[in-house]
Amino acid sequence: MALNSLTRRTALLAFAGCALVGQAAQAQAPAWPVKPIKFVVPFGPGGANDLVARAVAEHAAKQLGQPIIIENKPGAGSMLGADLVAKSAPDGYTFLAPAAGVITNAMIKSRMPYKEEDLVPVVMMAVSPSVIVVPADSPIKDLKGLIAASKSGPGLNFSTAGTGSTPHFVAEMLNLKAGAKMQIVPYKSGSEGMAAVVGKQVDVTSEASPVVMPQIKGNKLKPIASTWNRRIAALPDLPTAEEQGFKDIVIGHWSGVFAPKGTPEAILDKVNAAVNVALKSPELRAKLIPMAIDPMGGSREDFKKFLASEKARLAPVAKAAHMQED
Numbered sequence: 631m632a633l634n635s636l637t638r639r640t641a642l643l644a645f646a647g648c649a650l651v652g653q654a655a656q657a658q659a660p661a662w663p664v665k666p667i668k669f670v671v672p673f674g675p676g677g678a679n680d681l682v683a684r685a686v687a688e689h690a691a692k693q694l695g696q697p698i699i700i701e702n703k704p705g706a707g708s709m710l711g712a713d714l715v716a717k718s719a720p721d722g723y724t725f726l727a728p729a730a731g732v733i734t735n736a737m738i739k740s741r742m743p744y745k746e747e748d749l750v751p752v753v754m755m756a757v758s759p760s761v762i763v764v765p766a767d768s769p770i771k772d773l774k775g776l777i778a779a780s781k782s783g784p785g786l787n788f789s790t791a792g793t794g795s796t797p798h799f800v801a802e803m804l805n806l807k808a809g810a811k812m813q814i815v816p817y818k819s820g821s822e823g824m825a826a827v828v829g830k831q832v833d834v835t836s837e838a839s840p841v842v843m844p845q846i847k848g849n850k851l852k853p854i855a856s857t858w859n860r861r862i863a864a865l866p867d868l869p870t871a872e873e874q875g876f877k878d879i880v881i882g883h884w885s886g887v888f889a890p891k892g893t894p895e896a897i898l899d900k901v902n903a904a905v906n907v908a909l910k911s912p913e914l915r916a917k918l919i920p921m922a923i924d925p926m927g928g929s930r931e932d933f934k935k936f937l938a939s940e941k942a943r944l945a946p947v948a949k950a951a952h953m954q955e956d
Contacts, residue, residue, distance in 0.1 A: 662722050662897055663696040669727045669887070672711025674704045677820065678758040678838035678923070682885045683727040685917055686755050689908035694900065700727075707731050707794060707955075709743060712888075716744035720892035725752065725901070729885055730796055733941055737948040738794040739955045749888040751933045753902045754926045755909065756918060758838035758883040759858030760800055761868070763851040765830055773855040773874045776834060777810045785811035787832040789823035792816050794953055796883050797823060799944060800836035800857055802951040807878040827851060838883035839864070839922030858882045864922040881944075884926070886933060902930050 671683045680702065687698035703711035708731035715726035726732070726749060736746055762773065770776050780786040788804075790797040793816060804810040815832050817823040820841055826832045828850050839862055845851040846865070855871045856862050857879050871879035887905060889898055908914055909927040918925055947953075 663694055665723065666697045666699050667694065667722070668699050668701055668724045670701050670703050670711045670715050670724065671727045672703055672708035672731070675702050678840050678883050679727060679729050679885045681840060681921065682756045682758070682918070682923060685914055686905060686908050689911050689914045690904040693904035693907050707735055707792060709735055712749065713743040715888065715890055716748035718890050720890040722893055722897035724890065726888040727755070727885060728888065729883060730940065731794065732888065733937055734794045734944060734948065737945050738953045748891045750891055750893060750898065751937055752887040752889050752898050752930060753905045754884060754886045754928055754933045754936060755905060756885055756926050757858060757924045758840055758922065759856045759862050759924065760796055760836045760881055760883060761839050761842050761853050761865070762800065762834065762836045762855045762857065763824070763827060763842050763846070763853050764834050765827060766849050766852050768852055770854060773871055773876060776854055777804065777808050780811040781809070785813050786834055787815050788812040789815045789817055789826045789832040789835040791820040791823055792818065793955060794948070795820070796881055797836045798953070799881055799947060800879070802947055802953070803879050803881065806947060806950055808876050843922050862922045863919050863924070898930060
């Protein structure tokens with residue numbers, strides 16, 4: 631009996647000791663965040679991703695108690711910014727706010743400066759649906775009319791923001807899935823590609839809704855279809871490609887948040903929660919929705935599933951279209 635009692639006392643003392651060590655370690659664990667956080671946008675200022683990142687950062691910062699600074703690092707099809715974040719310290723102070731290039735670059739480039747798993751998905755912020763547009767005075771009225779026009783003569787010239795960009799995928803989807811005859815004309819940015827349609831140097835393009843909305847409202851461009859899975863709140867009368875009979879023409883200019891591999895799980899969860907709260911705020915929604923930007927949010931697992939689905943859909947298109955780096 632004495633031996634059993636001694637054993638029990640020893641076990642209790644050991645348990646108490648472990649509890650005290652655990653409490654001490656918890657007390658010594660550094661708080662987060664204790665300084666400003668950085669969102670690296672791998673594009674220049676003024677584009678859809680930059681607009682979303684800045685708006686979300688402003689509201690998420692209120693939840694985290696520290697400012698979120700936007701740093702623009704454009705270049706190499708968004709790889710410069712992505713590489714910077716992938717190689718940053720995983721301490722919760724540097725995040726990436728990219729677009730689809732973060733998953734499509736690996737489909738079209740022969741070499742990548744970092745591994746795909748070096749960037750961890752945190753949360754999906756928003757989608758700016760793609761809008762297929764033609765000059766305002768074009769006789770083309772809808773997607774069927776566009777495809778029919780492309781099949782007559784040499785085809786239509788379709789401006790893109792470069793190889794592997796979302797407009798490029800839209801054009802190739804039209805060619806592969808709808809039998810269109812679009813000649814790809816790459817530009818350095820979506821804004822340049824859109825300006826080429828306004829100036830009638832090319833016949834058609836597809837760009838993020840906030841990029842083309844001012845030109846649509848100014849009667850310089852005519853929208854003929856959106857390419858997301860539901861209508862755009864700011865353009866309620868514009869049918870989707872699926873509604874017009876082309877169910878395989880689905881893609882959007884999405885933006886999300888990624889962290890360097892090794893960032894503590896607790897920090898990833900806090901950022902996810904802060905962004906979700908921000909996206910539900912009436913002030914943020916009132917800012918994004920009129921620009922035709924669709925706030926998203928969701929769990930980290932939701933974002934992972936979305937990315938896996940996008941890879942499965944877009945990789946065959948890249949392969950069939952022989953997309954290769956510029």
